[in-house]
Amino acid sequence: MSATQTNKIDITKAATSKINEVDFEKLSFGAVFTDHMLECDFTNGEWQTPVIKPYAPFLADPSMRVFHYGQAIFEGMKAYKDDNSDIWLFRPDENYNRFNKSAVRMAMPEVPENVFMDGLSQLLKIDQEWVKKGKGNAMYIRPFMIATGTGVIANPSDDYKFMIILSPVTSYYSGDVKVVIAEHFSRAANGGIGAAKAAGNYAAQFYPTTLANKEGFQQVIWTDDATHTKLEEAGTMNVFFRINDTLLTAPTSERILDGVTRKTLIDLAKSEGINVEVRSVLVSELVEAAENGSLKEIFGAGTAAVISPISGFSYKETYHELPKIENAMATQLKDKLTNIQNKLAEDTFGWTVKI
Known part of the structure; x- marks a missing residue:
């Protein structure tokens, strides 16, 4: 040495x-x-x-x-x-x-x-x-x-x-991801440490996620602790929903992590002319959109996988399969982001820092 x-x-x-x-x-x-x-x-x-x-x-x-x-x-x-x-x-x-x-x-x-x-x-x-x-x-x-x-x-x-x-x-391939919407368990509560990257936040998710795995689901979409009516995060990632051509995601709060990939995708989508709404997304709204065909995509966003598309979700023991879409919004955004990260496209946002 x-x-x-x-x-x-x-x-x-x-x-x-x-x-x-x-x-x-x-x-x-x-x-x-x-x-x-x-x-x-x-x-x-x-x-x-x-x-x-x-x-x-x-x-x-x-x-x-x-x-x-x-x-x-x-x-x-x-x-x-x-x-x-x-x-x-x-x-x-x-x-x-x-x-x-x-x-x-x-x-x-x-x-x-x-x-x-x-x-x-x-x-x-x-x-x-x-x-x-x-x-x-x-x-x-x-x-x-x-x-x-x-x-x-x-x-x-x-x-x-x-x-x-x-x-x-190397590239993170999660395969086909099916999720179940939480009806009882919560990732975080108001006044708690959900907005911190504290180790205990992740440990607390393991048990309900294990229960979901046993039912054939890879992850849980967490809902708010008080009413379980608002969609918040997916597994260990922030989550986005595409209804028609509008991209929806929940606002950050004491319960929701302020993800770097999340805020990056919001800025990228807006720069591409995609309509983005940062607001509470209700479980009932998602179910209705799935039933009437306006729900096009769901995907998680985080550092490890960048974007993880979700193929379907279950709520109250009813499973909703999402449509297979060519040139999906998730794929387009992931390509644009990873091209910037790998210096294959111009970084007009000033996000990359040379060592």
């Missing part, structure tokens, strides 16, 4: 790389990680010097607060390599700002921009060979923070660990 210091980041490089052990043609999403990771501790009321070092497990005290009281947040981002071997991030400021909003909501310290952004840039430069060219290839970036203070008293931790790990990925 060799140790250096760059822009107040201590860097220890791995003696050898494991990149030649990886089959980049057969990657399982989020299962393979690069040679290095970034780590920065918050102790004694201040952030310490960030460290980039070889990817490896670390020791954890059994009484660490994250295990007992769930102070844990994360983000999901991607980096892309263009034909000139330059590496680009997509709207990283949105992820950085949302990360710190999540931190505030979970009573955790905000991460300084130089730790998050400069650390990420250095990490990507060190592991740049892991970022592969070609549309569909990307580097999935997982910044996260956990409470590392010890003791089982039910208080916020005094100590925290911020980390970034990198995972090379």
